Amino acid sequence: MHIRPRSDDDLRQLVEVLRRTHDQDGYPAHWPNDPASWLTPPGHLTAWTAWSSGTAVGHVGLAAPDRDAASLVTRLVVHPDHRGRGIADALLATAEAAAGTACAVPALRLDVTEETPGAWRLYERRGWRLTHRAPADWAKPDGTVPTMRWYEKRLW
Template sequence: MLIRPRDPADLDACVEALAQVHRADRYPVDWPDDPRGWLSPADLASAWIAAEAGAVLGHVGLTRDGEVTRLFVTPAARGRGLAAGLLGSVRAAVRGPLKLEVSAEGEAAIAFYERSGWRRVRSSRADWINAGGEPALLHHYVSS
């Protein structure tokens, strides 16, 4: 398994990996009309992938203002330390603390972040609807 910067040629494989995650976990809650664009928001500074044998197993992005975004690992690849490795790549690229937000519905992600030393600093309501049909509750974290 290799963690490396994402290349534009990786986007189709990233979309396939995201589709696997969406089917298993409803992340993102609503499948985007343009999944390639969703993986490359306007404020994206960098992105990394975890890949093995030509398949993308995980992905993470970093915005220009130091926010971790679009972090996911395919269901079949979980339990191998890929999320921690992807976050390690982000941490190696940035001086100072990072931030991220996660939906309250993402209990496994929340547990992972808290085990990894991230600290919840506040919560807010999103401008998108969660699986329950109400504005999602977002928890905001900073790295230690």
């Protein structure tokens, strides 16, 4: 497995990774009209693609929608067939290292649903601090409102 900066050419394969993640895990909760654009949220700074045997298997991005606040880790996804191999950990480490030199505020933030313990356990193992929990400001397709966990990690 290797990680490199995401290129536009990666997006077709990354949409397939996202589709498999959505179908298996319900992330994202609502399938986007334009999944390639969804991988590039407002305030997008940069993103990386994880590759294994010539196939895209994961993605993570950084965004700074507010220049005066900590940047966000966004769109962290790993193909379900490639989990348990350290890909999410490596992608997160890549984003953290890049943010340490590229972001104006010395911290990163992210949010995750309470119902995804594998994800939030990864963040906690990597030194992220839970800042608060609260109901989401959105609902899943079945109408339920998930509980969100917000995390922060100081970079220096």
